Amino acid sequence: MAKVKVATVWLExxxxxxxxxxxxxxxxxxxxxxxxxTRSPITDIKEFSPVDVGIVEGSVGxxxxxxxxxxxxxxxxxxxxxxxxxxxxxxxxxxxxxDKDEVLRRAYIETESTCDGKIPRPPGVPALLEQVxxxxxxxxxxxxxxxxxxxxxxxxxALKELLEGRLPVLPSDMMRFD
Amino acid sequence: xxxxxxxxxxxxxxxxxxxxxxxVCRANNIDLPTLCHxxxxxDVAACRLCLVEIEGERRVMPACTYPARDGLVVQTHTExxxxxxxxxxxxxxxxxxxxCAQCVASGECELQALAYRxxxxxxxxxxxxxxxxxxxxxxxxxxxxxxxxLCGRCIRACDEFAGIHTLDFGYRxxxxxxxxxxxxxxxESSCISCGACFQVCPTGAIFSKSSAYKxxxxxxxxxxxxxxxxxxxxxxxxxxxxxxxxxxxxPDLSKPRGLLCNKGRFxxxxxxxxxxxxPLKRSDGKLEPCSLNxxxxxxxxxxxxxxxxxxxNSIAGxxxxxxxxxxxxxxxxxxTGSLGSKQxxxxxxxxxxxxxxxxxxxxxxxxxxxxxxxxxxxxxDCLFVAGxxxxxxxxxxxxxxxxxxxxxxANLIVLDATGNSFPYQATLWLHPEQGxxxxxxxxxxxLIIDEGLVSASNKNKKRVAALADVKTADxxxxxxxxxxxxxxxxxxxAKARRCIVxxxxxxxxxxxxxxxxxxxxxxxxxxxxxxxxxxxxLKPKGNSGGQWDLGVVNTGEFSVAKLSKNKSIKALYLLLxxxxxxxxxxASRPTGVEFLVLQTSFVSPIVSEADVVLPSPLWTEVxxxxxxxxxxxKRVARLVRPPEGIRADWELINEVDRRLSK
Numbered sequence: 068m069a070k071v072k073v074a075t076v077w078l079e080x081x082x083x084x085x086x087x088x089x090x091x092x093x094x095x096x097x098x099x100x101x102x103x104x105t106r107s108p109i110t111d112i113k114e115f116s117p118v119d120v121g122i123v124e125g126s127v128g129x130x131x132x133x134x135x136x137x138x139x140x141x142x143x144x145x146x147x148x149x150x151x152x153x154x155x156x157x158x159x160x161x162x163x164x165x166d167k168d169e170v171l172r173r174a175y176i177e178t179e180s181t182c183d184g185k186i187p188r189p190p191g192v193p194a195l196l197e198q199v200x201x202x203x204x205x206x207x208x209x210x211x212x213x214x215x216x217x218x219x220x221x222x223x224x225a226l227k228e229l230l231e232g233r234l235p236v237l238p239s240d241m242m243r244f245d
Numbered sequence: 246x247x248x249x250x251x252x253x254x255x256x257x258x259x260x261x262x263x264x265x266x267x268x269v270c271r272a273n274n275i276d277l278p279t280l281c282h283x284x285x286x287x288d289v290a291a292c293r294l295c296l297v298e299i300e301g302e303r304r305v306m307p308a309c310t311y312p313a314r315d316g317l318v319v320q321t322h323t324e325x326x327x328x329x330x331x332x333x334x335x336x337x338x339x340x341x342x343x344x345c346a347q348c349v350a351s352g353e354c355e356l357q358a359l360a361y362r363x364x365x366x367x368x369x370x371x372x373x374x375x376x377x378x379x380x381x382x383x384x385x386x387x388x389x390x391x392x393x394x395l396c397g398r399c400i401r402a403c404d405e406f407a408g409i410h411t412l413d414f415g416y417r418x419x420x421x422x423x424x425x426x427x428x429x430x431x432x433e434s435s436c437i438s439c440g441a442c443f444q445v446c447p448t449g450a451i452f453s454k455s456s457a458y459k460x461x462x463x464x465x466x467x468x469x470x471x472x473x474x475x476x477x478x479x480x481x482x483x484x485x486x487x488x489x490x491x492x493x494x495x496p497d498l499s500k501p502r503g504l505l506c507n508k509g510r511f512x513x514x515x516x517x518x519x520x521x522x523x524p525l526k527r528s529d530g531k532l533e534p535c536s537l538n539x540x541x542x543x544x545x546x547x548x549x550x551x552x553x554x555x556x557x558n559s560i561a562g563x564x565x566x567x568x569x570x571x572x573x574x575x576x577x578x579x580x581t582g583s584l585g586s587k588q589x590x591x592x593x594x595x596x597x598x599x600x601x602x603x604x605x606x607x608x609x610x611x612x613x614x615x616x617x618x619x620x621x622x623x624x625x626d627c628l629f630v631a632g633x634x635x636x637x638x639x640x641x642x643x644x645x646x647x648x649x650x651x652x653x654x655a656n657l658i659v660l661d662a663t664g665n666s667f668p669y670q671a672t673l674w675l676h677p678e679q680g681x682x683x684x685x686x687x688x689x690x691x692l693i694i695d696e697g698l699v700s701a702s703n704k705n706k707k708r709v710a711a712l713a714d715v716k717t718a719d720x721x722x723x724x725x726x727x728x729x730x731x732x733x734x735x736x737x738x739a740k741a742r743r744c745i746v747x748x749x750x751x752x753x754x755x756x757x758x759x760x761x762x763x764x765x766x767x768x769x770x771x772x773x774x775x776x777x778x779x780x781x782x783l784k785p786k787g788n789s790g791g792q793w794d795l796g797v798v799n800t801g802e803f804s805v806a807k808l809s810k811n812k813s814i815k816a817l818y819l820l821l822x823x824x825x826x827x828x829x830x831x832a833s834r835p836t837g838v839e840f841l842v843l844q845t846s847f848v849s850p851i852v853s854e855a856d857v858v859l860p861s862p863l864w865t866e867v868x869x870x871x872x873x874x875x876x877x878x879k880r881v882a883r884l885v886r887p888p889e890g891i892r893a894d895w896e897l898i899n900e901v902d903r904r905l906s907k
Contacts, residue, residue, distance in 0.1 A: 148367070151344075154366055155338070156374075198372070201367065203368075212366075213366050215345065236366070238364070240361075242360070242366070244346070244357055245351040245352065
């Protein structure tokens with residue numbers, strides 16, 4: 068039976084959800100019998116190819132992340148969101164409570180240890196979006212695994228549901244936002 | 246109450262006339278989600294989570310405010326209603342910045358629990374990301390508006406449970422926000438930091454600095470007890486994790502003495518001062534740690550020696566009025582029994598004896614003239630508060646006063662030179678120059694009698710004679726009070742049907758029996774066929790009443806004031822417990838005292854004067870009994886274990902007693 072192809076991206080993220088996924092420890096041995104990871108920070112493969120399942124960690128905060136997410140969406144049949152940032156905006160969305168230019172000024176000029184700071188602009192760096200968005204506000208997302216990060220057991224449960232042909236909706240007793 | 250029958254979700258259920266649909270659901274185990282409802286507070290139907298479908302009604306209705314009627318047919322969990330609930334939650338989450346990962350309340354947040362219940366794993370609405378303030382100016386509480394769902398429970402708790410009504414909604418529409426007074430930081434407002442808002446807040450919008458991140462309630466052991474700090478005796482529920490106090494809540498904010506205050510709720514969680522953790526003995530002029538055995542040996546030996554050389558009455562014992570009945574009794578038995586000394590007193594002995602003496606001279610019994618229970622304050626229609634700032638010293642009493650003003654339209658007359666007592670709530674503030682209170686009381690009495698506001702009975706004719714040379718105009722000039730104010734006060738008092746005179750240290754501090762007597766006179770003047778007048782004495786320490794009942798105070802032969810004059814005191818045993826003394830007579834070792842033993846929890850200035858220091862536990866670390874302001878005996882349960890080697894005060898005293906007799 069052909070392996071299910073999976074691609075993952077991390078956007079405006081801390082990588083915690085990917086690390087939590089790796090906390091499935093030895094269960095990964097059985098998993099890779101059924102699943103092939105293609106483009107992913109874990110494999111370090113950098114090009115997109117058509118996959119069955121796309122997984123996004125992190126929210127969309129700049130133009131490049133928006134592009135990457137759209138490319139992932141175009142290349143996968145089912146898109147799953149991992150973590151509070153992808154599902155709700157999360158910690159990475161906190162800068163949205165401030166004006167975008169204020170954020171850039173604070174980060175690149177006003178920080179106490181900076182001398183002669185300069186705000187980097189496109190095309191050198193991707194443009195910041197006005198506000199950070201959760202994944203489903205940019206592309207269609209099919210299923211969600213919230214948490215910060217969701218724990219390994221929960222991620223594994225969601226993946227197994229997919230492998231058995233069902234779109235997972237976490238039951239209440241598995242839902243965590245922290 | 247008549248029984249009614251409704252059909253809810255196709256089943257016949259019973260309720261009582263006057264119930265809301267929500268109450269009928271709760272009584273029949275129908276789990277209707279709510280957020281702005283809180284048992285004991287009025288309902289406002291703000292959150293809309295409890296919307297139900299009622300046959301005959303065109304629109305969905307909130308169950309928390311809709312009166313249940315016989316024959317109603319209700320649906321509580323249709324697909325449409327469940328969808329609405331999910332929408333409401335998504336609207337709440339997108340309106341503000343609800344970041345669970347860093348929040349103190351995560352794991353015990355009602356908003357989060359509802360989101361889990363409705364399996365909310367994404368948000369369909371655009372996120373607002375508003376820029377909202379965090380107010381951490383208050384000493385104990387933080388208000389984080391990013392987490393607020395505008396349920397209004399804090400506002401209603403501040404109004405209905407506490408009575409202070411500091412909080413309310415400010416601004417409009419999407420800028421709507423909970424504000425303190427006219428938009429001040431909470432720490433610069435009329436807030437008394439009772440923490441009721443913190444307890445009722447469903448999210449992490451209002452949280453306590455001293456409980457934050459110490460542990461979730463579900464991880465804690467819960468201990469029911471009573472707080473002994475001020476003498477009101479509020480019931481408390483303590484949350485303890487790994488022998489550490491995490492949080493102190495009220496078991497029921499809606500019940501009498503259920504309010505709590507910043508003293509009982511927060512101070513046990515914040516380190517007050519450095520603890521005395523080991524016994525100390527003086528060696529080569531310095532205090533150094535020693536074993537308990539050694540410390541007790543020294544105390545026993547020196548007391549025995551001083552008793553032999555100078556006699557029993559050369560040994561004096563002073564106890565703080567904060568200590569429990571058990572500690573007080575053991576101390577009294579030790580000083581007056583084993584040591585045979587008459588020199589025993591509480592640090593507040595002079596105040597307590599003053600009250601008793603004045604009462605005796607007036608041929609009155611404290612029990613007859615005082616309120617028989619603090620809750621009588623809630624029924625008053627006139628309150629006269631003198632020399633006391635209850636909102637600071639006995640906040641629950643202060644709350645009762647404020648509630649009487651709000652609910653009964655009671656007149657609150659405050660006699661206070663400082664302006665600290667009920668600054669936002671007094672109906673009439675009499676503010677004489679400091680020290681002139683007696684003149685005010687005399688002028689008030691004279692006005693009441695002269696203007697025929699009370700019947701001229703025999704008692705009053707005698708008083709008229711005694712007040713003959715009091716000229717109201719002169720009093721006004723001497724005290725700085727306007728005649729109109731005195732006149733108003735007089736008519737307010739005379740109009741009352743249930744009047745309570747509350748007095749405290751501000752009156753007793755002058756040690757003036759005449760002044761105190763004038764307050765009892767006032768109560769006497771007002772007492773009549775259709776007017777009940779009682780007094781309430783806000784005793785100086787939490788267990789002043791209990792210690793008086795045990796006979797610790799009534800001898801009067803000795804007091805802290807007499808200490809400096811009595812050169813025959815050679816040994817002093819100072820039992821402070823977890824209290825702190827600022828008595829000027831104890832600022833340094835009293836002259837002539839050759840041996841000073843101090844039993845205390847905290848390193849206060851007097852520690853450096855002692856020869857032996859024995860460590861005391863805190864009230865949270867021992868099970869003991871205390872007597873409330875209104876004479877109720879309460880058992881205070883132990884909340885946490887004391888530090889290694891520290892035992893109950895009475896156990897230490899008994900140990901010293903045993904060594905003494907050896």
